[in-house]
Amino acid sequence: MRPLIVFTLFACGALGAGDLYCPPRIEVAQRLSLLVPGWSAASDKMPHQLAGITFFDGKPEEGASLVPDKRTRTSATWTFAATGRPVWLACSYSGTDIVLRRELPKTIKTCSITYSARDTVAGLPVVEKVDCK
Secondary structure, three states, rough: OOOOEEOOOOOOOOOHHOOOOOOOOOEEOOOOOOOOOOOOOOOOOOOEEEEEEEEEEOHHOHHHOOOOOOOOEEEEEOOOOOOOOOOOOOOOOOOOOOOEEEEOOOOEEEEEEEEEEEEEOEEEEEEEEEEEO
């Protein structure tokens, strides 16, 4: 399948500490790259919910995802070392391989995520809040 982003709910403008978050859902248009004989394909048009957040040391394609410094059942906190390398935020969504990503401002030193203790999406706890400073 080859997904294409049609519409996102990303915040526009400059990123400030209070503006860092992943859109809670995105809409994508997916299609088969190769038809399967005897089958027809359709889309259910359901939005794809935020399923996970990852922080990276450098561009995400370099694969250097960061482990939280503190983790509990309902929260995780990352502290970013002053290495001179940019920190990137990547937002993953249920039912699609589309990942939204952006470089964090260099002024951001920590990010904390609060997770739901009850609700899940794609097998992961629902992200309730992202707080970066």
